[in-house]
Amino acid sequence: xxxxxxxLVFSMMERQFRLMILSLEKETxxxxxxxxxxxxxxxxxxxxxxxxxxxxxxxxxxxYNQKTSGSxxxxxxxxxxxxxxx
Numbered sequence: 001x002x003x004x005x006x007x008l009v010f011s012m013m014e015r016q017f018r019l020m021i022l023s024l025e026k027e028t029x030x031x032x033x034x035x036x037x038x039x040x041x042x043x044x045x046x047x048x049x050x051x052x053x054x055x056x057x058x059x060x061x062x063x064y065n066q067k068t069s070g071s072x073x074x075x076x077x078x079x080x081x082x083x084x085x086x
Contacts, residue, residue: 006076010062013079017056020044058082 022028023040032040044052062078065071071078 006079010059010075010079014056014059014063016043017052017059020047020052021049021056024049055082055086058085 019032019036020040020043023032023037024044029037047055059082062071062075062082065078066075073081
């Protein structure tokens with residue numbers, strides 16, 4: 001995050017974890033291009049579905065806190081803490 005804004009880092013993380021979840025769900029996996037789906041499945045298997053869902057929930061909590069001023073921590077700090085947990 002030294003060279004990129006925290007909002008961009010956050011949105012890229014949210015997108016990647018959302019796509020990993022979708023790639024594992026049979027109903028939505030077909031909407032993802034085959035080349036991308038195989039890469040996403042490989043990433044998802046490295047994390048494990050429960051860990052992916054946990055991280056995604058934490059991302060959504062950070063997003064909610066950012067929009068409602070629900071956290072005493074700065075947005076950047078919340079992202080840094082999540083990255084350290086991963």
